[in-house]
Amino acid sequence: MQYESPQSVDSAVSLLAAGADDARVLAGGTDLLVQLRAGMIEPALVVDIKNIRETREIAREDGGFRIGAAVSGAEIGEHAALKEAWPGVVEAVELIGSTQIQGRASMGGNLCNASPAADTVPALIAAGAVCRIAGPGGQRDEAVESICTGPGRTSLAKGEFVVSLYLPARPPRSADAYLRFIPRTEMDIAVVGAGVNLTLEASGECSAARVALGAVAPTAILVPEAGEALVGSMLNEPDLERMAAAVRAACHPIDDKRGTVEYRVKVAGVMARRACGIALDRARSQ
């Protein structure tokens, strides 16, 4: 195994483009090292992106935040302004693993590991987050929901990697929330995850809403119909139930030891309603 730790985006792209097809990008390593050590993967090349400045910074940009793909969960959790603007994204990050895992795990890694149950991905999709991808053809920006194509698979081409994620500027009275269901209180993989991002008018009417789900499909999914059920409403009980019905209709989960299909579908509606309630309280309290 060849290990490289380039100092620039361009060198990382050159290495990945010239390397074998099974080359892997190393950020926090909390998934990659497990796969390496278990013999699940034997890449000829590992490119560590943590020595590239752009992957390690949280910066204000156009009223929003640009977060390096390799910034650790602990660093994200300690960023007060980011947490205030995007509490749902930050709570999703902080749900990943233990204190030790938080010291290393990153949003870029959580996204590109492409687990259907990744906690940050539904929260990022609900937030309308955009990835900056570097590759042999230059840089491009893509919505987070376009990255994962199936369990462990992404739309990234050879030589490409995610440099950073952008969370846009917030209109007034906007807030997000993320909830996941696990059968215990810590250290588990989501049975269902739900991210909700809302904006309210001064009147309290919902003017924008995005709802995304995790662990109920081969990838985290945006449910446009669920957001549409909320927009234009005062987020009353019937509106929330229409949203939950759209959520349940969008689920096509697997049956496994963590939950049956029927159970996951029902719980997805419950989680989305509760996350919506938290986002609403946060938006109203501004």
Added chain:
Amino acid sequence: MPKSKFHVVTTVNGDSVEFLCEPQQTLLDVLRDELHLTGSKEGCGSGDCGACSVMLDGRLVCACLVLAVEANGHSVETIEGMAHGDDLHPLQRKFLEHSALQCGVCIPGFLVAAKALLEKHPDPTETEVRYWLAGNLCRCTGYDKIVRAVLDAAVEMRTG
């Protein structure tokens, strides 16, 4: 031509340390097998049990999930740096006083993790202690004595 061995310069418990490693060797492998710092244990090897907890640039991490080569230019603190000679850290004394250990394999990891907690939160609640240490597994004690020892050490460290 890719390098087969990497020359790594790092700081371990305040001492400048150099070693050669292969790219796939973990920091835990090097600490234990090359530097003979065997206090950090390999429990699961997958980041679930916390027995290999060390500090990397002041962050609590699992040494089994860090490549040794990644430590180049960075600072590592292990359980071996916790006591000063025979002078135990308050957490170590409190673990003994509370009998917060049985087989002991998990204890270096618990101590490193608990020290990181108290440096960040000198006055944690019991809930905060339990969540912070959720990534450290102990199959003997049932955790209660460990949590009490940490809370007691916190009191002593705050009040001197």
